[in-house]
Amino acid sequence: MENxxxxxxxxxxxxxxxxxxxxASDILSFTVASPVIYEVIRFLKENENMNFGFLTDLxxxxxxxxxxxxxxxxxLHNLRENKRIRIKTFVTLGNPYLPTVTDLFSSAxxxxxxxxxxxxxxxxxxxxxxxxxxxxxxxFFPMRKEYxxxxxTREDKDDRYFGR
Amino acid sequence: xxxxxxxxxxxxxxxxxxxxxxxxxxxxxxxxxHPATHGIFQNVLTMDGEQIIDADQTIGYIHRAxxxxxxxxxxxxxxxxxxxxxxxxxxxNNIGWHMTVEKLLGVKTTKRVDYMRIILMELARITxxxxxxxxxxxxxxxxxxxxxxxxxxxxxYEIYEEVxxxxxxxxxxxxxxxxxxxxxxxVKKIREFLDHLPKVLREFEKLLMRNRIFMDRTIGVGPISGxxxxxxxxxxxxxxxxxxxxxxxxxxxxSSYDDFEFTIPLGTQGDTYDRFCVRQQExxxxxxxxxxxxxxxxxxxxxxxxxxxxxxPKEDVYSKMEALIWHFKIVMGExxxxxxxxxxxxxxxxGELGFYLVSDGGRTPYRLHFRRPGFIYYQAYxxxxxxxxxxxxxxxxxxxxxxxxxxxx
Numbered sequence: 001m002e003n004x005x006x007x008x009x010x011x012x013x014x015x016x017x018x019x020x021x022x023x024a025s026d027i028l029s030f031t032v033a034s035p036v037i038y039e040v041i042r043f044l045k046e047n048e049n050m051n052f053g054f055l056t057d058l059x060x061x062x063x064x065x066x067x068x069x070x071x072x073x074x075x076l077h078n079l080r081e082n083k084r085i086r087i088k089t090f091v092t093l094g095n096p097y098l099p100t101v102t103d104l105f106s107s108a109x110x111x112x113x114x115x116x117x118x119x120x121x122x123x124x125x126x127x128x129x130x131x132x133x134x135x136x137x138x139x140f141f142p143m144r145k146e147y148x149x150x151x152x153t154r155e156d157k158d159d160r161y162f163g164r
Numbered sequence: 165x166x167x168x169x170x171x172x173x174x175x176x177x178x179x180x181x182x183x184x185x186x187x188x189x190x191x192x193x194x195x196x197x198h199p200a201t202h203g204i205f206q207n208v209l210t211m212d213g214e215q216i217i218d219a220d221q222t223i224g225y226i227h228r229a230x231x232x233x234x235x236x237x238x239x240x241x242x243x244x245x246x247x248x249x250x251x252x253x254x255x256x257n258n259i260g261w262h263m264t265v266e267k268l269l270g271v272k273t274t275k276r277v278d279y280m281r282i283i284l285m286e287l288a289r290i291t292x293x294x295x296x297x298x299x300x301x302x303x304x305x306x307x308x309x310x311x312x313x314x315x316x317x318x319x320x321y322e323i324y325e326e327v328x329x330x331x332x333x334x335x336x337x338x339x340x341x342x343x344x345x346x347x348x349x350x351v352k353k354i355r356e357f358l359d360h361l362p363k364v365l366r367e368f369e370k371l372l373m374r375n376r377i378f379m380d381r382t383i384g385v386g387p388i389s390g391x392x393x394x395x396x397x398x399x400x401x402x403x404x405x406x407x408x409x410x411x412x413x414x415x416x417x418x419s420s421y422d423d424f425e426f427t428i429p430l431g432t433q434g435d436t437y438d439r440f441c442v443r444q445q446e447x448x449x450x451x452x453x454x455x456x457x458x459x460x461x462x463x464x465x466x467x468x469x470x471x472x473x474x475x476x477p478k479e480d481v482y483s484k485m486e487a488l489i490w491h492f493k494i495v496m497g498e499x500x501x502x503x504x505x506x507x508x509x510x511x512x513x514x515g516e517l518g519f520y521l522v523s524d525g526g527r528t529p530y531r532l533h534f535r536r537p538g539f540i541y542y543q544a545y546x547x548x549x550x551x552x553x554x555x556x557x558x559x560x561x562x563x564x565x566x567x568x569x570x571x572x573x
Contacts, residue, residue, distance in 0.1 A: 025504060025505055025506065026267065026505075026506050026507060026508075027507055053394065054394055054397070055397060056397075056509075056516070056518060056535060057507070057518055057520060057533065057535045059520060059531075059533040061522065061531045062531075073520065073533075075507060075518075075520070075535075079394075079408075079410055079415075082415045082416070084507070086507070105395060105397070106392075106395045106396045106397075106543070106544070107395065107396050107397030107540050107541075107543070109543055110539065110540065110542075110543045111540065114539075118231075132223065132224060133223065133224035133227040133572060133573070134224065134227065135224075142229065142232060143231065143232055149232055149233065149235065149236045150236070
C-alpha cells in the first residue's frame with residue numbers, strides 16, 4: 001500500500017478538513033480538524049481500500065503555547081498490508097471535547113480514559129469516562145505541562161536546564 | 165465503583181432474606197491483594213452462586229507516573245524506568261527503548277549489536293513465558309512445574325548478571341549498543357543454559373501438556389475469538405492463540421530479525437490452553453533463535469559510535485580530553501536531541517510494546533508514551549470470564565500474562 005494512494009483517498013474524502021500532512025517522519029501522519037475525527041477514523045477502518053482495523057495506540061499530548069493546545073494521537077495499523085498511519089487532532093482548553101471511538105474499537109475504552117485522566121480531554125459518548133490510573137478525587141490533570149514534576153518553589157530546575 | 169452493600173438485617177439466619185429464590189447476586193471482592201492474582205489487581209465480581217455475571221476492574225494501584233517522570237529525564241536515564249514496565253522481561257523493554265532513540269537519531273547499529281540484542285531479548289522472552297506458563301500450572305494446582313522451571317529462570321538471571329551486572333531490573337545496554345562485549349563466561353553460561361533447557365521443557369510439557377486434569381481445567385476457559393481479540397487490541401501470544409498471525413518480529417523486523425528463520429505458532433480457540441501451548445511453542449522457537457544468533461555472532465564492535473549518547477570507557481575519561489567532555493555532558497544531561505517524532509515497537513513478552521516519542525529539540529523527551537500491551541488487552545478480561553466460575557477466572561488472568569508494573573506504568 002503506497003503512501004500516495006492513502007493520501008489520494010483521504011484528500012478525496014475529507015479535503016478541507018485535513019489541516020496538515022507529514023510524509024517525512026517514520027509513519028505517514030495527518031492532522032485533521034476535530035469535528036471530523038470520528039468520520040476519519042471510521043473511514044480508515046471501514047473503507048474497503050483502507051482496512052486500518054487495528055488501533056495500536058491512542059494518547060494525548062499538550063502544547064501550551066499553541067492556539068489548540070490539546071492533542072490526541074491515534075496510531076492505526078492495517079495488519080493485512082502492514083501499513084501504519086498516525087492521525088492527530090487538536091482541541092482548545094475551553095472546549096476539550098472529542099467524539100469517542102469506543103464503538104469502533106473496544107480497545108479505545110481504557111486508552112481514552114487514560115487520556116482523560118492525564119489531560120482532561122472529554123470523549124463524548126464514552127460508556128464510562130472516569131479516571132483510571134489516578135485516584136478518583138484528584139482535581140487536576142497531571143500530564144499537562146503547567147504541572148511541574150519538581151517542587152514548584154525550587155529555582156534550580158527551570159526549563160533552561162532542559163534545553164528549552 | 166459502588167460501595168459494597170452491607171448485608172441486610174437477618175442475612176444468613178435462614179429467615180428468607182437474600183436466599184436464592186429471590187435470585188440476588190453476590191458481590192465478591194477479588195483483590196487488590198489476593199494471593200491468587202499474582203500482582204495488585206482488583207476485580208469486583210457480581211456472582212450468581214458460582215457463576216460470574218460481571219466484573220468491574222480497578223487498576224492503578226502501583227501507578228508511578230513514568231510518562232511524566234520521563235519528561236524531565238535525559239534519555240539514558242529513562243532506561244531504568246522501562247525496566248519496571250514488564251519486569252518479567254526487562255531486557256526487551258530496555259532494548260526497545262534504545263532502538264526507539266536510535267530510530268529518532270538515525271543511528272544504524274552493527275550486526276554484532278543486533279545479534280547480541282536478539283540473544284538477550286529471546287532469553288528474556290524465555291523467562292517471561294516460563295513464568296507465565298508455570299503460573300498457569302500453579303493456578304490449576306500443579307506447583308511442581310513452577311518450582312522446577314524457576315531454576316532455569318535463575319540461570320537466565322545469572323546470564324543477565326554477567327552481561328549487565330543486574331538481575332531483575334537490568335538497565336541493559338546503552339543507546340548505540342552495549343556497555344561491554346559478551347564475555348567468555350557469559351557465552352559459556354548461555355551455551356550451558358541452551359543445552360539444559362530442552363530437557364527441562366520436555367519434562368515440563370510431559371507434566372502438563374496432555375495431562376487430563378490440566379486439559380479439563382484449561383480447554384474452553386476464558387476464550388476469545390480472533391475478531392474480538394483484534395478489536396480489543398490484543399497482541400503477542402494472546403492474539404496468536406486466537407488464530408491471528410501478527411508478530412512484530414516478522415511484520416516489522418527490527419534488530420536484524422529478518423536474518424533468522426523461525427516459526428510463529430498459532431492457536432485456534434483463543435482459550436487458556438491455546439495460550440499455554442502457543443507460549444510453550446514460542447519457547448522452542450526462542451531457543452532456536454538464541455542458538456542461531458550465538459553461532460552466527462558476527463565479529464565487530466559491540467557498540468556504534470554515537471559519542472553524544474554512548475558513555476566513553478572509563479580509562480579514556482581519565483586520559484583523553486574529548487572523552488572527559490562527552491562523559492561530563494552525558495552524565496549532566498546536556499545533550500540536545502534533534503526534534504522529531506517516532507513510533508517504534510518491539511515484540512515484548514506479552515505483546516507489542518510500543519514507544520511513541522516526541523522530541524522538541526530539548527534534552528528530555530517532550531512526550532513519551534508507552535504502548536503497554538497488558539494495559540490494552542486486560543480490559544477484555546470481564547468479557548472473557550463472563551459466565552464462567554471463579555477458579556476459571558483466576559486461571560484466565562494468569563494465562564493472559566498481565567503484569568502489574570506494565571499495566572499501571
